[in-house]
Amino acid sequence: MDDGYITEDGRKIGGVVMEMKNITLRFGGVVAIKDISFDIREGEIRAIIGPNGAGKSSMLNVISGFYIPSEGEVFYKGSKRPQMRPFEVARQGIARTFQNIALFEGMSVLDNVMTGRLNHMQSNLFQQALWSGKAEREETANREVAEKVIDFLEIQHIRKTPVSRLPYGLKKRVELARALAAEPQLLLLDEPMAGMNVEEKEDMCRFILDVNDEFGTTICLIEHDMGVVMDLSDRVVVMDYGKKIGDGTPNEVRNNQEVIDAYLGVSHD
Amino acid sequence: MFYREAGDFKTSYKQDNQTFPIKFDRYRYYVVLAFAFLVIPFIINDYWANAILLPFLIYAIAAIGLNILVGYCGQVSLGTGGFMAVGAFACYKLMTSFPEVSMFIHILLAGGITALVGVLFGLPSLRIKGFYLAVATLAAQFFLVWLFNRVPWFYNYSASGQINSPERDVFGIIITGPNAPAWATYLFCLIFLTICAIIARNLTRGTMGRTWMGIRDMDIAAEIIGVNPLTAKLSAFAVSSFFVGVSGALFFSVYLGAVEVGEVFGIQKSFLVLFMIIIGGLGSIFGSFAGAAFLVVLPVALKVVGVDLLGWPTDIVAHFQFVIIGGLIVMFLIMEPHGLAQLWRVAKEKLRLWPFPH
Numbered sequence: 001m002d003d004g005y006i007t008e009d010g011r012k013i014g015g016v017v018m019e020m021k022n023i024t025l026r027f028g029g030v031v032a033i034k035d036i037s038f039d040i041r042e043g044e045i046r047a048i049i050g051p052n053g054a055g056k057s058s059m060l061n062v063i064s065g066f067y068i069p070s071e072g073e074v075f076y077k078g079s080k081r082p083q084m085r086p087f088e089v090a091r092q093g094i095a096r097t098f099q100n101i102a103l104f105e106g107m108s109v110l111d112n113v114m115t116g117r118l119n120h121m122q123s124n125l126f127q128q129a130l131w132s133g134k135a136e137r138e139e140t141a142n143r144e145v146a147e148k149v150i151d152f153l154e155i156q157h158i159r160k161t162p163v164s165r166l167p168y169g170l171k172k173r174v175e176l177a178r179a180l181a182a183e184p185q186l187l188l189l190d191e192p193m194a195g196m197n198v199e200e201k202e203d204m205c206r207f208i209l210d211v212n213d214e215f216g217t218t219i220c221l222i223e224h225d226m227g228v229v230m231d232l233s234d235r236v237v238v239m240d241y242g243k244k245i246g247d248g249t250p251n252e253v254r255n256n257q258e259v260i261d262a263y264l265g266v267s268h269d
Numbered sequence: 270m271f272y273r274e275a276g277d278f279k280t281s282y283k284q285d286n287q288t289f290p291i292k293f294d295r296y297r298y299y300v301v302l303a304f305a306f307l308v309i310p311f312i313i314n315d316y317w318a319n320a321i322l323l324p325f326l327i328y329a330i331a332a333i334g335l336n337i338l339v340g341y342c343g344q345v346s347l348g349t350g351g352f353m354a355v356g357a358f359a360c361y362k363l364m365t366s367f368p369e370v371s372m373f374i375h376i377l378l379a380g381g382i383t384a385l386v387g388v389l390f391g392l393p394s395l396r397i398k399g400f401y402l403a404v405a406t407l408a409a410q411f412f413l414v415w416l417f418n419r420v421p422w423f424y425n426y427s428a429s430g431q432i433n434s435p436e437r438d439v440f441g442i443i444i445t446g447p448n449a450p451a452w453a454t455y456l457f458c459l460i461f462l463t464i465c466a467i468i469a470r471n472l473t474r475g476t477m478g479r480t481w482m483g484i485r486d487m488d489i490a491a492e493i494i495g496v497n498p499l500t501a502k503l504s505a506f507a508v509s510s511f512f513v514g515v516s517g518a519l520f521f522s523v524y525l526g527a528v529e530v531g532e533v534f535g536i537q538k539s540f541l542v543l544f545m546i547i548i549g550g551l552g553s554i555f556g557s558f559a560g561a562a563f564l565v566v567l568p569v570a571l572k573v574v575g576v577d578l579l580g581w582p583t584d585i586v587a588h589f590q591f592v593i594i595g596g597l598i599v600m601f602l603i604m605e606p607h608g609l610a611q612l613w614r615v616a617k618e619k620l621r622l623w624p625f626p627h
Contacts, residue, residue, distance in 0.1 A: 064493060066493075085492070085497075086492045086493050087492045087493070087494075087495050087496055087497050087498070090492075090493060090494055090495035091495055095493075095494070096493055098490065102487050102489060102490035102493075103486075103487070103490065104482060104483050104485075104486035104487055104490065104491070105486050105487070106482060106485065106486045106552065107479070107482050107483075107486065111479055111482070114479055115479045115480070115483050115491070115494055115496075116494055118476065118479070118480065118494060118495045118496060119495040121476045123476070125472075125477060125504060125508070128471060128472055128475045128476060128477050129468045129471055129472055130468070130471065131471040131475070135471075135475060135476075136283065136286075138476075139282075139286060139475055139476070140281075140282045140283055140286070143282040143285075143286070144282065147282075178494065179494075182494065182495065
C-alpha cells in the first residue's frame with residue numbers, strides 16, 4: 001500500500017480508507033453512475049462536485065449503503081465490503097448527514113445527538129427496563145460524549161429544545177452533531193451548506209475543518225459552493241452526467257478543461 | 270408559585286436523567302404513590318373498585334402498552350382487543366393447568382405469551398406502514414377472536430364457550446373469583462400498574478426509547494445512524510404486547526371473572542384503548558394514565574349527572590356518551606394532537622412563572 005501524501009497546508013494524509021472501484025448504478029434504464037472509481041484517504045477532506053443531477057448524492061448513497069451498486073465494488077479499510085444494510089454500514093464507523101435534513105423532529109436536540117451514540121450502547125432490553133447499574137452507567141458515559149459534541153458545535157443553549165422548533169441553520173448543525181456523536185471514522189456530508197447565509201456557511205466550514213483537525217475524521221462532502229469546496233477540500237472528484245470528468249487537487253480541477261466545459265457549457269459550433 | 274424549578278440545580282447527568290427531574294414533581298409522585306398504596310385500600314368499597322378503580326388500573330396498563338407501540342414507535346395498531354384476549358386466555362389456561370402456581374407468575378407468563386404473539390403479528394410492520402399496517406393488525410384482532418371462539422381447547426371445552434376465572438389466592442389472600450375483597454384486587458392490579466409504568470418509563474427515557482422514537486420520526490435517518498429496523502419494531506411490538514397481555518389477563522381474571530371473547534375483547538376494545546392514548550397523549554406515559562382515567566370516569570360521571578341528578582332515561586345518557594367521546598376525539602385531534610398530557614405540560618409551563626410573569 002502507498003502511504004499518503006502531504007497537503008499544501010502541511011497536513012499528512014494517510015493511506016486509502018475507502019475505495020470505489022468501477023461503480024455503476026442503474027435505475028431501470030437510467031444510468032445514474034457510470035463506471036466511476038475513486039478513493040478516499042485517511043484524514044483527508046474529499047469533495048464530490050458536479051452540476052445538478054450529476055449523480056453525486058447517488059454516489060454518497062452507495063457509500064452509505066442505501067443503494068447497492070449494479071456493478072463494481074466498494075473496498076473499505078482494505079477489504080471488499082459485502083452487500084450491507086445501511087445500519088450495518090453505520091456500525092462500521094461511517095456516519096452521514098442528509099441534503100434535506102433528516103432529524104427526529106419529535107425529539108429534543110439532546111435525544112437526537114444521543115441517538116448518534118446507539119452503536120456504543122450495549123445494555124439489553126431487560127437491563128434498560130430495570131434501569132440497572134449497567135444501563136445507567138452507559139447512559140451517563142454516553143451522555144458525556146454527547147455533551148462534548150454539543151459543546152464542540154456550540155449548541156448547548158438548545159439542548160433540551162425540540163428539534164421541530166429550531167431554525168434551519170441550527171438544524172443542520174444538530175444533524176452534524178448527531179453524526180459526530182457516533183465518532184465515525186468516515187463522515188459523509190451531503191451539501192452541509194445548502195440554503196445557508198454567509199455567516200452560517202463560515203461557521204459550518206470552521207466546524208468541518210475543526211472536526212477533521214481535532215478528531216482526525218476523514219470527511220467526504222458534496223457541495224455546490226465552489227469557494228467553499230476549493231478552500232476546504234484536499235482532493236476533488238468532479239462528476240457530470242454520472243461520469244467522472246476530473247479528480248485531483250482543487251487547483252488541478254480548476255484548470256481541467258473538461259470541468260470548465262461542464263460548468264460553463266461548450267459552444268456547439 | 271406552586272411549581273418551582275428555580276434553585277433546583279443538577280450537578281450530574283444522572284440527576285438530569287431522573288424520571289422526575291424537578292423536585293416538586295418527585296415529591297408529588299411519592300405522595301400519589303403513598304396515597305394509592307396506603308390510603309385507598311382502607312377506604313375502598315366494591316362500587317368504587319368495580320366501577321372506577323379496577324378498570325382504570327387495568328386500562329392504564331393497556332394504554333401504556335399501546336402508547337409504546339403507537340405513540341413512541343409510530344406503528345399504528347388496531348389489534349389491542351385481540352392481544353388482550355391472548356393475555357386473558359393464556360392466563361386462563363395457565364390458571365387451570367397449574368393451579369398451585371402463584372397468580373403473579375401466571376399474569377407475567379400471560380404477558381410473555383402475548384409478547385410472542387405480538388411479535389408474530391408485528392412482522393408485517395417490517396414491510397408496511399401507516400394505514401396498511403393498521404389494517405394488518407385489524408386482521409390480527411379478528412383472527413384472534415375467531416380463534417378463541419372456534420377452538421374449544423382454549424376454553425377447556427366448556428359448554429357455554431365462556432371462560433371463568435377460578436378462585437385463586439396470593440399469600441392466602443383471595444384475589445380472583447366472587448369472594449375476592451375489593452382492596453385485594455385493587456392492590457394486585459396497582460402493583461402491576463406500578464411495575465409496568467416504571468418499566469415503560471425506564472425504557473422510553475433510555476436507548477430503547479430513542480430507537481423507537483427514531484423509527485417513528487424518520488426511519489431512514491434512524492437506519493443510517495445504526496438502528497436495525499427489524500429489532501426496533503419487533504421489540505416495540507413485544508414490549509407493547511407484553512403490557513397489553515398483562516392487562517388482558519388482569520381484566521379477565523381479577524376484574525370480570527367470566528369472559529365471552531367476542532363481547533369483551535372485540536374491536537370496540539381496540540378502539541377504546543386507542544381513544545385513551547389519543548385523548549391522553551401519544552408518546553407520553555402520563556398521557557396513558559390521563560386517557561384511561563378520562564374514559565373510565567366519563568361514563569360514570571355522565572351517569573351520575575344525567576340519570577341520578579337530572580333524572581334522564583338511561584339510554585339517552587348512554588347515547589350522549591358516544592356523542593361526547595366522538596366529539597372530544599375530533600376536538601383533540603384538531604386542537605391538541607398531543608392530548609391531555611400536552612395540556613398538562615402547558616399548564617406546568619404557565620405555573621412556573623405564575624403569578625409573576627417575569
